[in-house]
Amino acid sequence: MAEYLSDLEIAKRSTIRPIQEIAEEAGFPKESVEPYGFYKAKINTQLIDKPVKGKVVLVTAMSPTPAGEGKSTVTVGLSDAFRKIGENVMVALREPSLGPVFGMKGGATGGGYAQVLPMEEINLHFNGDLHAITTANNALAAFIDNHVYQGNQLNIDPRRISWKRVLDMNDRTLRQVVVGLGGPFKGVPREDGFDITVASEIMAVFCLSRDIHDLKENIAKITIGFTYDRKPVTVGDLGVQGALALILKDAIKPNLVQTIEGTPALIHGGPFANIAHGCNSIIATNTARQMADIVVTESGFGSDLGAEKFMDIKARRAGLEPSAIVVVATIRAMKMHGGVAKDELKAENVDALKKGIVNLEKHLENLKQFGVEPVVALNAFVTDTEEEVNFVKQWCAERNIKIALTEVWEKGGEGGVELAKLVKEVMDTEQNFKPLYELELPVEEKIRKIVKDIYGGDDVVFTDSAKKQLKTIKDNGWDNYPVCMAKTQYSFTDDPKKLGRPAGFEITIRELIPKTGAGFIVALTGDIMTMPGLPKQPAALNMDIDAEGNAVGLF
Structure with a gap:
């Protein structure tokens, strides 16, 4: 029986190369690379003088289930597969939030032999971007409360301050709080609350700005509340947009790392897709498009959330058009959508598969509305049976949908070659991308x-x-x-x-x-929360650090 290795164990056994080598092979100017240790770097995008021309492949998925679909794993594996067939490729991903890392969702570095490295550092603090975003957000909160305390020249109504503080952790007890208690020297009492950092508008602005100057201008436009006569108050009115941009001056530079197979990866920005827009930064995506012919990127969760926001918010803002879309699907997820409980997924059940495949069908219909042909990546699991796999393949064939059995978790890039070839076929065919709606609609x-x-x-x-x-x-x-x-x-x-x-x-x-x-x-x-809570058995219970300083139990 083959030895089972966790994602962390696979990562630790992999050979990781100095980041300068990765940067040089990718074509980054030497002066643009700012190493953060041996295996990570920041990229000073102002020192790159190349046109933005690389084609974008978006990876999305069917509706997620507790069984896990492996969207990030397929994203990473597909980029490695493109490299195996001789393409100049780069992968662009979001940064993990400590909330789900210590909660239940896990990290955001892929899995198995389709990972970005160093996975433990990326999943734990990385290069400090989320901390900088947290600090900028909370600095603004401090500036607002100080302005009110110091005389309130802008006539801000404390009851209508909409700006919340944030924390990069799931902490339900902070959803609603009262600040300013303790008498006249402690501030002006008011109701407040916390969101998780990835839901912050600073995070959204960070990901949707083109450079540091655009970032500062967009921060200035943020509405923080209303005056007593119901007029909006902005950060520009407070005059602190420069200070907040200053806090983010290093964070705004994309982070360069590598996959297990040495494909360059830019990881930058980390908004959730259920409570935010769920896409990595425009800066990182466009930087990757400057350096590579193909950029593989992902959006959070299913097509109804991350992909829709990618098309209607990010692509529109960035002026980009995806050349192909990959929809990650699993037999396990389709069986769950067909009514099978999580602990019964190992048993073959084609009838449940037939019922649950309608979820995938709707996601494919959604993506076709944007004028881009979707390709199904059937992410393989050891419990899948031949009959189940054949059913899904036949279902797709009857509807003229391209599908590839994808085995990147087990085989790395080699397990995604068939998928890469199908996606390349779509990329070489003219697509007719269009957003779902016009902005002029109410x-x-x-x-x-x-x-x-x-x-x-x-x-x-x-x-x-x-x-x-x-x-x-x-x-x-x-x-x-x-x-x-x-x-x-x-x-x-x-x-x-x-x-x-x-x-x-x-x-x-x-x-x-x-x-x-x-x-x-x-x-x-519905009941969607912008500050999640931890589960009864958080993933943190399995985590530790050994005497040599190595992470233990991190997925």
Whole structure:
């Protein structure tokens, strides 16, 4: 029986090369590479004088399940596979958040023999970008409260301060707090709350800015609250956008690392896709496009969340058009969507597979609406049976859908060669990319279009509070922003228990939050939380550090 190795053990046994070698092979100018130790570096993008021309391959997935689909693993493995067939490729990923690392979701460096290295350092603090974003966010909170305390020249209504503090950890007890207690010398008392760092608007601005100057301008546009006469107050009004950009001056540089097989990887920015826009930074993606012919990137969760936001927010903002889309699917996930419990997935069940494949079908239909041909990556697991695999392949063949059995977890790039060749075929064919909606549509109509066309719902219900917020959005001229839906990742509905391909449902919008610096409107649905909580048995219980300083139990 073959020896089972965890992702961490595989990473530790892999040969990692000095980052200067990776940078030199990728063509980065020597002066643009700022090493952070032996195996990581920051890239000073201002010192790269090349056109942005590389083609983008987006990797997304069907609706995720607790069984795990391996989207990041396929993203990394596909990039290694492109390299094996002689393509000049780079992978661009998001940074992990410590919240899910210590909670239950895990890291964001791939798995098996399709990982980026050094995985333990990337999953734990990395080069400090998320800490810098946390600091910038909380510095702004301090500036706001200090302004109110010091006389409040801007006439800010403390009851209508919308800016929250953040922490890069799942901590439900901080969702609602009261600050400023203790008497007149301790501040002005008011209700406040914490979000997780990856839901911060600073994170969104960070990922959607083109350079440090654009970052500063976008920070200045952030609305932090309203005056007593209901006028919006921005960071520019406070005059602290320069200070906040200064905090982010190093973080804004993309991070260069490598895959197990030596493919260069840029990892930068880390918004969640269920509560934020779920894509890595425009700076990293465009830097990769300067250096490589093909850039493989991912968006968070399924096509209904990360991919939709990639198309309607990131691609629109960056002026890029994906040349191909990969949809990661697993037989295990389809069986769960067909009604099989997690602890019964090992048994062959073609009937459940037939029921659950409708979830994949909807995701494929979604992506075709954007004018780009999707390719299915059937991520292999040892429990998959030949009959189950053949059923999925036949189902795709009958619908003229390209599909490749993908074995990158076990075989690295070699296990993704078939997928890479199919994706290259699509890339070499003209695509007709277009966003789902025009920006001129009213916010409520954009939401309705997403719900009907992407989720398959019947309609949208706005709470009384959301209706008032719609009026505020219109009155302040924010109606032309795209929409960033905050919704459970497990279902097309706002109920995480409704798996498969539900029909005949409505989505309730309970709150609308204008993110005027990021340039989108967040629509909160269902019970979605912008500060998650830890599970009963957090992953942290399995983690440790040995006497030599090595990580233990990190996936």
